[in-house]
């Protein structure tokens with residue numbers, strides 16, 4: 001059994017328990033369920049390389065990443081220092097996330113919020129909406145294409161955006177790209193946890209321009225981000241590099257500034273020749 005299969009199995013077990021405890025009828029009565037959502041796509045198609053900053057306490061590949069997780073404080077910092085969107089881990093067993101983290105971020109900031117979890121069931125889509133998410137992650141490695149498109153349609157109907165995550169060109173070929181607006185490539189193989197930071201460029205090379213392209217995982221340096229931007233990537237998803245910083249907001253701002261300066265310098269150089 002791969003790491004991903006193992007995670008999926010735990011997620012399924014937890015899900016059955018929650019469905020019994022909190023029926024859908026209760027979820028849809030939560031106030032967030034009625035509030036409007038913020039669209040993710042325009043936030044990620046900004047002038048500069050957009051950053052989706054992640055709130056994540058632990059991960060199966062790294063163990064504990066940040067001991068004290070003050071979610072409102074982190075969300076505030078991310079917004080203040082220029083993140084275009086925030087991703088919140090809600091998976092409890094492997095990432096020590098929770099739906100309460102998502103809700104705490106929702107109460108604090110008006111940036112688009114992505115529920116980062118292993119979504120396999122319509123119940124989780126309703127749950128995401130009920131706890132204040134604006135978007136969900138749909139992982140192609142976890143779902144067959146029919147299932148993925150069903151969850152996608154349902155999410156859209158509830159007013160949620162979807163970030164569809166692939167890891168290989170094969171997974172990409174199985175998707176109906178006419179429908180998809182935001183496509184991410186996880187640089188980390190979820191079966192083995194190996195990271196290749198150039199993967200996103202490779203896999204997203206041929207997707208239509210209309211689709212917003214996101215590179216995910218293992219990103220740390222301005223060098224990497226400048227390279228991604230030059231190869232047509234619209235946004236990056238960064239967790240661990242910020243979560244390990246004493247002040248994640250400042251770490252984000254420093255990275256943004258460096259990327260902007262480097263890109264500007266190379267533009268000036270090009271114009272001068």
Ligand SMILES: O=P(O)(O)OC[C@@H](O)[C@@H](O)c1c[nH]c2ccccc12
Pocket residue numbers: 054056116117139165186216217218219237238239240241
């Ligand atoms: O912390 P990193 O290496 O910067 O990665 C963030 C994000 O890409 C990663 O958390 C992630 C991407 N896809 C996922 C799917 C499930 C769980 C986690 C993820």
